[in-house]
Amino acid sequence: MSNWQKNTAKLGRLKKRQEFKDTQLRGKSWVSSCVIVQFYPKLDAQLGCRVGYTVSKKVSKLAVERNRIKRRLRAAVDDIFPESAKDNTDYVLIGRDKALLADYDAIKKDLKWCLKRLHHNEALEKKTVATRCEKGA
Numbered sequence: 001m002s003n004w005q006k007n008t009a010k011l012g013r014l015k016k017r018q019e020f021k022d023t024q025l026r027g028k029s030w031v032s033s034c035v036i037v038q039f040y041p042k043l044d045a046q047l048g049c050r051v052g053y054t055v056s057k058k059v060s061k062l063a064v065e066r067n068r069i070k071r072r073l074r075a076a077v078d079d080i081f082p083e084s085a086k087d088n089t090d091y092v093l094i095g096r097d098k099a100l101l102a103d104y105d106a107i108k109k110d111l112k113w114c115l116k117r118l119h120h121n122e123a124l125e126k127k128t129v130a131t132r133c134e135k136g137a
Contacts, residue, residue, distance in 0.1 A: 011081060014052030014090060023052070023092045030117045032110035034102050035073060036094040039118045041086065049085040051077055055095035069095035076108045084115045 014020055027040030053073055055066040073093050085091065099107055 011077070011085075012048055012050035014050050014092065019050075019090065020052055020054065020092055023090045027090070027092075028118055028121065030114040032114050034096055034099040034107045034110040035114065036096065037111065037114040037118060038092040038094070039115075039122075040090045041122070042088050042090060048087055049081065050090045051081070051085075052090070052092045053095070054092065059095060059097045060100070065100055066095070069099045072099060072104065072107055073111075076104070076111050080108060080111055080115070084112065084119075086119065 014023070023038050023040040027038050029036055029038040053070045055069045057066070059069065060066050073095055077093070081091075093111075
């Protein structure tokens with residue numbers, strides 16, 4: 001089995017509307033020029049990392065263009081997520097109109113930046129909660 005097959009086998013997919021809604025309502029999000037990344041850590045499950053993709057009709061009325069954006073996002077995820085994504089976490093990637101014409105490296109850069117910011121903010125929140133618990137105890 002190649003590295004690519006091992007890495008993509010580890011990534012699950014979000015398929016149901018409720019999974020997308022849970023990530024949107026309970027999770028955190030970060031916006032860049034090509035993609036919006038929504039992030040929801042699931043502490044109670046052993047599901048691994050799961051990813052969902054969506055591109056609305058606001059971005060383009062043509063399904064061909066929306067599907068192309070999703071394909072480009074999937075390719076970027078295949079390159080970036082094996083080393084950057086966290087286990088037991090759901091991610092929703094919302095494609096934006098600039099992702100259609102943007103250079104592939106720009107999409108990867110935006111995605112890396114969003115993940116870095118989301119993971120950094122999560123670590124800060126955990127540290128803040130721990131500090132509050134220590135002061136209150």
